[in-house]
Amino acid sequence: MDFTRRKLLKTAGLASGALLAPHIWVPSEARAAALKKGEPLKVGVLFSLTGALAVPEEDSTLVLQYAFDEINKSGGVGGVPVEPVIVDAKSDFNVYSEKTKELILRDKVIAIFGCYTSASRKAILPTIMQRDHLLYYPTCYEGAECTQNTICTGPLANQHSKDLIPFMVQNFGKKVFFVGSNYVWPKESNKNAKIWLEQAGGELLGEEYIPLGSSEFGPVLNKIRDAKPNFIFSTVVGASDIAFHKQFKQEGFKVDQMPIASLTTGEIETRAMGAEFGAGHFLSAPYFQTLDNPTNQKFVEGFLKSPYGKNGTTHYNMEETYLSAYVFKSGFEKAAAAVGFENVTPRAIRDHSGGIRVEDAVSPEGLIWIDDQNFNTWLKPKIGQCQADGTFKIVKAADAQVAPDPYSIYPDIGVCTKDGLKAPDGKIRKNVI
Template identity: 30%
Template sequence: MSVNRRKVLKGAAAATALIAAPAIVRAEDTIKLGSILDTSGIFDLYGKPMDKAVDMAIDEINSDGGIAGRMVEKIAYDTQSDMALYTQFGQRLARQDKVDVVHGGILSASREAIRPTLRKNKVLYFYNVQYEGGVCDRNIFCTGITPAQQAEVLVPAAIEKWGKKVYVLAADYNYGQITAKWIQHYAKQAGGEVVQVDFFPLDVADFGSTITKIQDTNPDSIMSVLVGGAHLSFYRQWAAAGMNKKIPMASTTMGAGNEHVVLTKEEGDGIMLAYSFSKELETPANQAFLERWTERYGATDDVHELAVATYQGVHLWAEGARKAGSVARDDVIAALEAGAAFDGPTGRISIDPKTHHATFDVHLIEVKDQKMAVQETFLQRPPVDTQTVCNLEENPNDTTQYEIDI
């Protein structure tokens, strides 16, 4: 079951009248959607647009009649980029607010802080963020892009364009370590090789010695898996050293939070990316989405991959509930496993029943003039990384976060 474009546009037109209204609707018989995000603190660059996306999706759902005639109410908490607050607010949403579903979490640590509580209390959970893959839990749906969905597109394209020797720079935690392994895997498949992998703590901001080391190694390209504000310094220092004119770069992370807009075009131009979303994707669904966002918020400057994944995650949950005719956890799970889908800004998104991860289009992108220019589209990429460790059809009681061995 999917939303056709006419239905989306009709709902969007009705939603225009609600632009000035809050997403929260108060009524005794509302459906309660819990939102738990960092809308302040060091991760608010990601969290604030994600929060806006939740509001917009809820208003569109309500303007189109809600779910079985019931309106959706948002109950939101700002975790202030504090992992302890995720635990506190996750428990409150489940036990006191008694929400029907939770959308939220940004870092994997925040997901793992609330996932056991929501599962124990039988509250359905949607994690709408790019992450390292490997979560196997029937109570959760993961709608963000995972390493293999990106790397299987990005690595061969970079090797074909620039050469076989790849130098990897990665953040030193689960996401960076696992993604680096996938890059090595796909480089080998493409006839290339990773000549060096360097890991960096999230607070490292001085890359001078690393740039010298790269110069000495002289790879054909750089693959960046750097994360966060401190690591953004690398791109500036790389350009300041004139290296962006000598050794090209691809990245699995740059641009997910609109970092390409923070960098100047001199610093960012030419970087190759692969994501499910780009504002420059020229499809009617994407253009209509951006128009609605502009009408509601005044501009699209803050729209990014994680915000769009959140918007689509909320709509996908609603489609599952509509197909089920119920917001009961088991009913929605069964509907999503049976093929409920949503046609959104990135194209069609649906759920792989074995992993509860999303299948969607992935776009090969080049940064040009602070924009993400789409070069090629790869249709309906499955979550092949998590498929190697997770089969919820055979093992529905599995609740493991696997570290995928590649």
């Protein structure tokens, strides 16, 4: 297996246990024998219900349960019900890695839905790839990755910050300050953002990263006050994101003079911090609760009235997670039609998922489809501004679905294909992370 560790950073050590103990694993081919027509399909749900990442990830767990309930009431997947095996990863990269092994070996799940941060995704990918298993990753991420074991339903950098940066420069000014959580996604996302900023004629005044889960932004805000940017570009996540917005206002910063443009601060974060702390700031995402279409209205009303809608709002990450359940349903059923129900493996699902569409009648954000080469999602980017009531007014939306491009700022590296990363010389490397 030729997977690259150049971007694992500190998470490599957390995930290494999966590579050091291959003798504990059953062969992946044994997965086919575990499927029996009429028995429920077990899937892993691996998000954090506690800790610093619980704010977005608890809702991902809740909306997956809602989606599978919805699917089961309509006949299930391949004629059988889905049985989610729910795990609390506790916002701990070691736990993500350990529980991935348990879900595959002990629980014998056919696929895993999980992770919010790229750090947690990279912690479990060595195990996923070693076992030729399947991860549905349902949120935005930085790209520069090409595996044959993931399906991603969130936007890549070329589908959000590429629009957000020039929008902010045009409307608020050229000077920007970057603030992010200290792990791979913010840093790699900001490499993309710097290119979009340069193309827009902007100027980067500073770049700061704070530990994941930290709530102390005083020193960073002092640097921002001294730099006097026109806007802040934020890749701060989880509980830290809430603390950042609250301290921004408490320190006397004015949103009309220096708004925060974020890739992560949506309805659920705004609800957690209080609408007064989110109002006026911006988010780039493919989904907002205020989208005006019949499918979204049905989704919002149904989810909020269900036992899973306890937190009182929908959110881009929740919707992307919801979509992943329907992508799984279509992929499994296509694989079963091709190879037979009892012969379906995680890899077979992935290989039959290219080109799968989730139509307007099912997708709250509107039609999306899975790219048949890189297995990311074609979607319509949007930009919203938070209002006084915590909802978002859409201020810009793409006219058509934008192709996902994992290597948009690295054209010389190659192109992600269904078989691996194809370099300009024609050589293909599998499982590049």
